[in-house]
Amino acid sequence: MSLIQPSVVLDVHALSGAYFAPISLQLAAGEVVCLFGVSGSGKSQFLRAVVDLELHQGAVFLHGVEQQQMAAPSWRRKVAYLPAESGWWATRVGEHFATPPSADELASLGLDEAILTREVDGISSGERQRLGLLRLLVQRPQVILLDEPSANLDPESTLKMEQVVCAYVRETQAAAVWVSHDPLQRARIADRSMDMPLRESEVLV
Amino acid sequence: MNFIHLTAFDLGLAALLVVLLGGLIALSGLGLTRSLFVSSLRMTLQLLLIGVVLETLFRLNNPWLVALMGLVMLAIAGWEVVARQKRRLRGGWGYGIGLLAMALPAFTLTVLTLVALIGVQPWYTPQYAIPLLGMILGNTMTGIGLGFNRLTMGAASSRREIEAQLLLGYDMRQASRKLRQDSLHTAMVPTINMLTVAGLVSLPGMMTGQILAGTAPIEAVKYQILIMFLITSATGFGTMLAIELGTRRLFDERQRLRLDRLMEGK
Numbered sequence: 049m050s051l052i053q054p055s056v057v058l059d060v061h062a063l064s065g066a067y068f069a070p071i072s073l074q075l076a077a078g079e080v081v082c083l084f085g086v087s088g089s090g091k092s093q094f095l096r097a098v099v100d101l102e103l104h105q106g107a108v109f110l111h112g113v114e115q116q117q118m119a120a121p122s123w124r125r126k127v128a129y130l131p132a133e134s135g136w137w138a139t140r141v142g143e144h145f146a147t148p149p150s151a152d153e154l155a156s157l158g159l160d161e162a163i164l165t166r167e168v169d170g171i172s173s174g175e176r177q178r179l180g181l182l183r184l185l186v187q188r189p190q191v192i193l194l195d196e197p198s199a200n201l202d203p204e205s206t207l208k209m210e211q212v213v214c215a216y217v218r219e220t221q222a223a224a225v226w227v228s229h230d231p232l233q234r235a236r237i238a239d240r241s242m243d244m245p246l247r248e249s250e251v252l253v
Numbered sequence: 254m255n256f257i258h259l260t261a262f263d264l265g266l267a268a269l270l271v272v273l274l275g276g277l278i279a280l281s282g283l284g285l286t287r288s289l290f291v292s293s294l295r296m297t298l299q300l301l302l303i304g305v306v307l308e309t310l311f312r313l314n315n316p317w318l319v320a321l322m323g324l325v326m327l328a329i330a331g332w333e334v335v336a337r338q339k340r341r342l343r344g345g346w347g348y349g350i351g352l353l354a355m356a357l358p359a360f361t362l363t364v365l366t367l368v369a370l371i372g373v374q375p376w377y378t379p380q381y382a383i384p385l386l387g388m389i390l391g392n393t394m395t396g397i398g399l400g401f402n403r404l405t406m407g408a409a410s411s412r413r414e415i416e417a418q419l420l421l422g423y424d425m426r427q428a429s430r431k432l433r434q435d436s437l438h439t440a441m442v443p444t445i446n447m448l449t450v451a452g453l454v455s456l457p458g459m460m461t462g463q464i465l466a467g468t469a470p471i472e473a474v475k476y477q478i479l480i481m482f483l484i485t486s487a488t489g490f491g492t493m494l495a496i497e498l499g500t501r502r503l504f505d506e507r508q509r510l511r512l513d514r515l516m517e518g519k
Contacts, residue, residue, distance in 0.1 A: 100507050101416060120508040125422035135417025137431060146421065187421065 056111075057223040058127065058191045060098060063106035067093040069245040070106065075191065075223035080214060082234040083227045085244025091227050092132065094244070095193045098225075099129040110190060128189035132196050134180030136168040141179060144168075149182050156212050157182060158205055173200045178209065185216060192217070192224045198233070210237050256467050268293070310379040319377045323363075323386050327356050330394040337398040340405045340515045346502050347401075354397050354495035358487040359389045366483060388459065388480055389487045392444065396488035397495050400440025404499045405515055407432045415510050425504035433496050440492040444485050451481060 055077045064070040068090025075081060085091055097104035100120055108115040108127075115123055138144055142164035151161045157178040163171065171179075177200050184192065192213065198206040214237055217224050228234055234241050271293050279286040310318055334351035341347035363386045367376040376382075408415065411432060418428035451457060452474075459480060463473035505511050 099420065101419065101509055103509075116507075121419075121422040121424050124420055129420055131413075131416075131420070133413065135413035135415070137411075137414035137418060144417075183421065 057221075058098075059109040059112075061107045061109070063094070063097055063104055063108060065090070065093055065097045065102055065104040067247075068097075069247045071245060073225075073242065075225070077221040077223060078218050079239045080217055080224045080226060080237050082238035082241040083225055083244060084229055084234070084241065089244040089246060091244050092195055095129050095195055095225065095227070098193060099124050099127055101129070125187050126189055127191040127193070128184045128187065129193040130180055130184055130195060130197055132199060133173075134176060136176065139167055140164070141166055141168055141171065144179075145183050145186060147186050149186050153182060153186070156208065158208050174202070174205060177201065178205065181209065181212070185212075188220065190220075190222050192222065194224065194226045196227050196229070198228075206233070213237070256465075268297075307379070307383065310383065314379065316375070316377040319379050319382055322379075322383060323360070326387060326390055327352065327359070330355055330390045333394050334398040334401065338402050338405060340409055340518050342405065342499070342502055343514055343516055346514070347405075350495055350498045350502070351397060351401060354401075354491045354498065355390060355393050357494060358490040359386060359393055362483050362487050363389060366479070370479065384459075385480075385483075389483055392484040393487045393491045396440040396444055397491050399443070400436045400492040401495050401499060403439040404432065404436040404496055405503070407435055408503050408510065409512055409515060409518070412510060412512060419508055419510065425500065425508050425510075428508075428510075429500050429504070433500060436496050437492055441489060444488050448481060448485065451477075457481075 056074050057077050057079075058073075058075040060071060060073040062070045062072055071094055073081070083091055083094075093102055096102040098108055100108075100115055100123060110118075110123070110127055115127075118126075136144060142148060145164070148164065154161055154163070159175065159178060159182075163175065163179070168176070177197060181194070181197060194213065197213075198209050201209060210233070213224055213226070216222065226237060228237075271289065275286045275289050278284070278289070306322070310322060331348055331352035334355065335341055335348045338347055342350065363382065364376070366385060367373060367378075367382055371381060373381045408429075415428045415432065419425070447455075457477050457480075460473045460477040463476060464470055502514060503511060
């Protein structure tokens with residue numbers, strides 16, 4: 049792949065699956081790309097294929113290394129995906145963190161340190177979504193794929209989340225894909241926006 | 254021998270109790286009468302049939318016939334395990350895993366017991382081999398059926414929790430830990446409860462039967478203890494095997510949760 053420029057973090061090459069049309073996409077270091085498209089166009093399925101949670105064709109390279117050449121768990125730590133609804137398997141919030149987040153990291157998303165000792169059932173969906181992002185960022189991924197992460201957030205928390213993600217991407221020279229239906233949000237955070245390609249069956253209709 | 258034979262009249266009187274019960278339920282309009290009668294009739298025919306089969310087996314004392322009988326019992330038990338699965342694995346994996354998980358411990362432990370513990374000559378003597386295998390299979394069937402059902406149902410219902418862990422870079426062993434734990438517990442709890450209440454609340458059927466047939470209680474108790482240990486280990490080993498093989502089938506080499514390998518829920 050001599051065409052790859054050194055600054056390309058993630059190179060998605062003709063990736064396709066059962067529920068989305070083939071996609072090619074390159075993410076440069078420090079770049080945030082917004083993805084949008086009608087529901088049912090397979091945005092989540094596409095992101096799941098990038099982290100190899102879904103069967104797919106095509107190839108994905110992280111800094112020139114193909115997905116299949118890396119063990120799946122280490123790939124997913126480097127290319128991290130935050131689903132629209134994150135899963136919580138233990139009783140307390142703190143048990144879900146590989147390394148506990150600092151008070152500053154929590155505060156940057158408007159959260160208090162005490163939340164780590166609370167039970168998952170007792171916190172709001174907005175808090176869960178911010179904690180989901182944080183538990184992923186403490187693993188220092190090189191690519192973050194965010195599936196409507198601010199859907200349950202108030203405007204103030206939404207702005208905080210945008211700042212945290214953009215700052216992380218710039219500082220670590222990582223890259224992000226952010227699924228967003230809000231044109232104003234895309235204008236605030238996106239270096240580039242991309243419309244989800246339609247599937248063949250939908251083009252014919 | 255102080256063994257008292259039962260006559261057809263005795264059994265008829267006992268059956269009359271079920272008929273009375275069925276009549277009472279029918280009168281109160283609560284349903285269930287039909288299936289009560291059908292399954293009572295089935296039980297009678299099945300047991301009479303097995304009585305005839307066992308008489309023949311005991312008389313012929315042929316190892317191949319004993320083996321054939323064991324295989325038939327295994328096949329039926331395997332089918333029962335699958336029938337209890339609400340989301341079974343596609344492509345015969347559900348039946349195959351259930352069958353293997355029962356066959357391996359049940360046959361191994363039965364033969365081991367016959368040869369090394371009871372030491373009956375010849376070891377395949379059907380009077381010992383068939384009831385022993387039957388008791389082990391009957392109990393492992395329940396345990397493995399419960400545990401395997403919990404595994405496949407749980408994989409489907411806790412998909413989000415499992416995938417959340419896979420997404421954070423946990424491998425399938427870590428991500429499925431709680432699921433496997435729940436499955437093993439579900440399978441083993443009835444057996445552990447059985448051990449706990451044995452002799453207190455319930456007098457186990459085999460022991461009761463031996464005592465009724467005139468065996469000294471302490472000798473019957475010894476056999477029962479042996480059977481309890483066999484049932485417990487066969488259920489435990491079988492369930493662990495079923496969970497291990499089932500988990501490997503639920504995930505693939507790229508550590509993806511493969512719910513597409515499960516049939517649609519019934």
